[in-house]
Amino acid sequence: MYYSEDEARKLVIEAGHKLLESKLIARTWGNISARISADEFVITPSGRAYDSIGPSDLVVVKVKDASYEGDIKPSSEKGAHAVAYSLRSDVCFIIHTHQYYASAVAAECRDTDFAPCAGYGLPGTDKLKKNLEKSIKDNPCNKEFLMARHGAIILGDDFDDAFRRASELEDKCKALVEARVPSHDFTRLEDFDTGAVEIEALPCVKVVSDPYILECCKTGMTVGPYIDDFAQIVGPDIQVVDNDPWMATRALLGYSVVKAPKFISNMPMTGVLHHMGGQQPVLNSVIGRNAVLVKGVGAVCAGKNESDAEAIAMIVSKNCCAACYVRNEKPLSPVDARLQRYVYLTSYSKKIDG
DSSP, X not given: OOOOHHHHHHHHHHXXXXXXXXXXXXXXXXXXXXXXXXXXXXXXXXXXXXXXXXXXXXXXXXXXXXXXXXXXOBOTXXXXXXXXXXXXXXXXXXXXXXXXXXXXXXXXXXXXXXXXXXXXXXXXXXXXXXXXXXXXXXXXXXXXXXXXXXXXXXXXXSHHHHHHHHHHHHHHHHHHHHHXXXXXXXXXXXXXXXXXXXXXXXXXXXXXXXXXXXXXXHHOSOBOOSSHHHHHHTOSOBOEEOSOHHHHHHHHTTOOOTTOOGGGGGSOOOSSSTTOGGGOHHHHTTXXXXXXXXXXXXXXXXXXXXXXXXXHHHHHXXXXXXXXXXXXXXXXXXXXXXXXXXXXXXXXXXXXXX
């Protein structure tokens, strides 16, 4: 019924690569585990990219209390996996993802006809684990669960069952989004001079457009964080500006551009961040951003490298999709968003860089 430890380690690594290829996850987002006995499972390490780990990097964790031995720290969501295994003896493979459409639907914090939604809790916290535990107990026949403002967790009988369920969940959530937010052709109306955005710490600038991003651009209103990985990786919100690289740079550095007087374009951008961007994480958790919405263009995303910029672009699109889907629902609170941003910049992102 259970995997051998060697087989479990190989399958979890294989799953990481398969999830990347299927675009159900990106970089380090989400986590994977496989059961090796009634009392133990192996899980991916904390903050490590899936394409950079091998079988020996996985951690054996106890189902009873999520304890582990050794120097490698397991995923911060190990407690959620332990709870699921303790409640479901038939589950042998678990995938936790931040997949695109499931995350957007989970931002509404409501059950769907096909997947219950566990209540919100900060990532890696006891509250998140307890909310998931309650949802699993209350829905004994379900194996796909949304996690409010966070993503999804799939309880599979085995490797193949978990992947099938993850794919089916994404298809169902996509149908929900498209039923509420009708698809339409979109056209980027204007070009944007990425070379004019000069931030020393964020040299790679990427422009991305899609219907959800452009819909948010059209409103002209600052978009809040509807999913927690947006708060962590992009910032506590994202401003909308006219097609002006100077003003876009200003927004990325954390200066307000709301109702800015005309003479402001003559003012030098000197201040606590200046052109240092993400190099000062304590300040950047409050004022700095990694993306700005530009009217007629899309999202201008700034990262330390190409991989960062692509990840930011993906998250901006997902958050805009969530914003369009939930409509009048409130985003995460400013305090919550800034706390997550600070933790990410001072701790989690350093693991990725390492």
